[in-house]
Amino acid sequence: MEYILTFLHQHIDLIYIVILSVFLGIEVISRVPSVLHTPLMSGANAIHGVVIIGAIIVMGKAETDNYPALIIGFLAVILGTINVVGGFVVTDRMLEMFKGKKK
Amino acid sequence: MEYILTFLHQHIDLIYIVILSVFLGIEVISRVPSVLHTPLMSGANAIHGVVIIGAIIVMGKAETDNYPALIIGFLAVILGTINVVGGFVVTDRMLEMFKGKKK
Amino acid sequence: MGSSILSIIYLVGSVTFILGLKMLSKPDTARKGNLVAAAGMSLAILGTIFLYRVNDAPLHNYGWIFTGLTIGGVIGVLSAKKVKMTAMPEMVSMFNGMGGACAALISVVEFDHLIKLIKNLYAPVADDHLALQLLESSTSRGTVIIILLSLIIGAVSCAGSIIAWGKLTGKVKDFSFNGQHFLNLGVLTLIVGLSVWLVSIFGTSPGTGLIVFYIIFGLALFYGVLFVMPIGGADMPVVISLLNSFTGVAAACGGFLYSNPVMLTGGILVGSAGTILTILMCKAMNRSLKNVLIGSFGGGAAAAAGAGKEQGNYKEISLNDAAVVLAYANKVIIVPGYGLAVAQAQHACHELEKQLEEKGVEVKYAIHPVAGRMPGHMNVLLAEADVPYEKLLEMEDANAEFPTTDAVLILGANDVVNPAAKSDPASPIYGMPILEVENAKVVIVNKRSMKPGYAGIENDLFFQPKTSMLFGDAKKVLQELLSAIKEV
Amino acid sequence: MGSSILSIIYLVGSVTFILGLKMLSKPDTARKGNLVAAAGMSLAILGTIFLYRVNDAPLHNYGWIFTGLTIGGVIGVLSAKKVKMTAMPEMVSMFNGMGGACAALISVVEFDHLIKLIKNLYAPVADDHLALQLLESSTSRGTVIIILLSLIIGAVSCAGSIIAWGKLTGKVKDFSFNGQHFLNLGVLTLIVGLSVWLVSIFGTSPGTGLIVFYIIFGLALFYGVLFVMPIGGADMPVVISLLNSFTGVAAACGGFLYSNPVMLTGGILVGSAGTILTILMCKAMNRSLKNVLIGSFGGGAAAAAGAGKEQGNYKEISLNDAAVVLAYANKVIIVPGYGLAVAQAQHACHELEKQLEEKGVEVKYAIHPVAGRMPGHMNVLLAEADVPYEKLLEMEDANAEFPTTDAVLILGANDVVNPAAKSDPASPIYGMPILEVENAKVVIVNKRSMKPGYAGIENDLFFQPKTSMLFGDAKKVLQELLSAIKEV
């Protein structure tokens, strides 16, 4: 119990950021019309690709002869990039279909 | 310039909290119906009374013979408390008028 | 351990503020939202008192603190309970000013503290080179900036709120002169300039620093007065909402100063929500914030009032005729406006409504969202007279019912039934949705004269063949109408 | 200096994510929102590569990093550009799985790193007592918990997404057995139990720790498979949205691990927005999330399909008669459904529409929000065939137009026109708003048989006197109808 309290206390700023983001995530999309559900899902999918930054850090700080780390990190970078790039491109394609013809 | 950057960097977590709160404040009330404008203003007014916490800290850490600080702090505590207590009570009274009879 | 718990308490406090604001913005949950925020606030205050640590030492001076809390609490509860419903905006303004003052006072003490520290460093006994460096470092400069922000914003908010309060209670008159805007700008520039200077010198010459600090304080108070002075009294609710968000920002500065997240989030939430609310209020009146602040017609209303050119003829109706029209109608809709509030005629109005209902007339009220001088003004007013909530129609519903209404009785409303809002693009209220009373069979208008209302413009409605005027103070007229109807 | 700038870059990145999500949820700004978020992401990635510092040293292995980025970028662009519009959900699922895998792999490396550190501490050369204490301290335990969370959630999301992809492409069949839920629960308990154990022992026996870690990894992957396996293929969009928010949380764990605020906010925003989105998706189909996950009718649809009891008589219409009805109508509304997508008949449908318009018939489409198998499915489908956007009516507008419509042509839709949603409280779709086609003069239904649709329930509409059935594969029928109409 005390251990958890201390942990929370030490990271209280990060926890604030988490809580505020949770509320913000809920508020921001709570009135999305149902046609946009799929593109929104896809856009959100691209955004969580931000995990690629972790992969870059892992790679960038690995010792140059630590091959297991390098190989796993390399894989992680590739997968993360596909998530980000593919996600944004596919979302853009969807939205192009949806709206291109409205105007 | 560099000075500002450093300052931001040192307090980046707090700045995140600020930015997220700004967005949240906007999102949370952006669909309030106009009858609720006045009570919402009043409720928000009570919430910023949280500044009372600062007044308590000022008082609580003042040396016991530092009379100027004690007196100013004392005044601050009184004013802050009026803001908080009065604010919440008046809001409650307003809302009682508004809604008490609906059900 | 204690400070870990305090962290959690603060977190809980912040969450209740978020939830509270969210709930306050929905009619069904508003009241509960207020209580939720209040609970969080109490928790945060108690937590601070008992668990806050300065360099591992608990706070002291508990006597002072509790005395202060008690005095403040008692004054707060009493004034909030005693105030008349219709005087609530000025009450809120007063409370807001106190919050601002609190923020400014905190800054005063903290700056003093800082200056003392610096002076000690210069004293021969303590030439702690490291501490000196620390003081000159960016952190301490940042601290001074934040102290100054909190001081200036708090002081502006405090002085401005007091003026707003004065205007609403009629103690302060509107006042503007040529070049007012230049003076305001000048004072503001001076404040900013002095602040920049203070930040650069406070570390080396603390004595001068202290003097400059108090000059800035004074100027900020003065600016608060200047800021609100030229704005028309009727625009005060908008101004109060704006000053409210200022105080929020001042509180947030306090949060930065003490790295206190509950002050920070609470303050910023109010700052941003308050700003949006201010803009929404302006929108509901179909005006822009800039327009309100520069006072394009809010301030000019009184001046324009006399200038209303005669336009066509209007017809008057006698009390007895009005009584007959109302008593023999099937459905009557009452449109209350600012005049009803001024005349404090809400009780008489409720009497009339009951009397008519006894005669078998269906009576309802049409509530325009910006009728009166604050949002919800009419709801509060009629609730005070115990008018049942079901009888109040919102604008859209009312507009749907006018075509089947026999008689509309307008009590001290003007702009909210002005057809120019729909038909005349040159009108300052053009685009504001209005109550379309001209769809009813007969319209009876009670006001004291042909003078215009808040927007300072002529109202075509009064000159339409359907409309008859029933001049006089709303309360007096209603009382007379009541006895006339009894005799019908 | 560099890292100060990086902080600001990250802040900007986070703000673009918030704005991006906000804009993505409004039709007018959605596309721009996506670009805003993408720009922020690029900035954050570039900033990390060039400005990130580990103990004041810049990153290295740039060769590997850029090669990885290039390979990933090319694969990402190509697959996203090549994929058919109607196959987008499975594409999104695949991308999501990769994000999950990325998070899990990061955990693997970081845990390995941690274990190496601990092993070094035990080696006789370095018995740095302080560092040992540090490792045992709460901070390092917290680190392990976060690494584990990221691993588990990432792995579940990855494995689950691959199964979801498989189901949508038809490569994986629905599969469930008795006691499935118990197995799932058992595996989950095992994962949690092992994790708790690992947290308590990793500091003292790093060797065992590593093994346990990989076991947990394996179990998490297995759980991902178990989690998605029993859920009906048609429910995959909901499942993907849920896994999407899982990956968001995994990314946020990474943010915690590196105290990296852009990962933290980005991940959490997606986590919470994704969860709400999942719930909204369920609501649009009038189901609860629990219902989807336990698969109450999603999985059982196929089974129930055969059980449709005959109920009254339906009448068939010949191709030529249908052609005549349509060609001589003034206004025809086409209701597309899942069957149209299955038959890939969108182009044929557009041809028919053009042919009818040439004959002077007014043709429109009625789009139900959950027609098809993903939200917006019909919009995407018809957009692919170049059907003009103005011809698509949303549900409310369509319902207002049916009473003035001569003929409704239903192409492979079923549940979205089932009147039981309005009339039969016992029906699983009761309460879902539907297209009220029975208000039109004549209804022609094209499907291959009398089998039910997604919800596995009988449709009364088919037995009404107004309705005639036109059996056959949508594409084939439309092509034949086209030539028949040309001859009318």
Ligand SMILES: NC(=O)c1ccc[n+]([C@@H]2O[C@H](COP(=O)([O-])OP(=O)(O)OC[C@H]3O[C@@H](n4cnc5c(N)ncnc54)[C@H](OP(=O)(O)O)[C@@H]3O)[C@@H](O)[C@H]2O)c1
């Ligand atoms: N609700 C808000 O939040 C808010 C805030 C600020 C401004 N406003 C503005 O205020 C206006 C509200 O419209 P409104 O129609 O309610 O009021 P109004 O347009 O200001 O008109 C009020 C009328 O009441 C009459 N009156 C004054 N005292 C009276 C008395 N004792 N007995 C009978 N009549 C009396 C006045 O005419 P006589 O002098 O001839 O009697 C006046 O024309 C709008 O323009 C709105 O934009 C609203």
Ligand SMILES: NC(=O)c1ccc[n+]([C@@H]2O[C@H](COP(=O)([O-])OP(=O)(O)OC[C@H]3O[C@@H](n4cnc5c(N)ncnc54)[C@H](OP(=O)(O)O)[C@@H]3O)[C@@H](O)[C@H]2O)c1
């Ligand atoms: N949009 C979403 O986000 C989403 C996601 C998941 C689930 N759902 C659910 O999916 C359903 C959608 O309703 P819906 O009316 O579009 O579809 P539906 O109720 O599933 O009915 C589709 C019909 O199309 C017919 N069909 C299949 N293949 C065909 C072909 N090749 N040619 C002609 N007809 C064919 C089938 O009948 P035969 O077999 O007799 O041909 C079937 O009855 C709703 O229940 C909704 O809740 C929607």
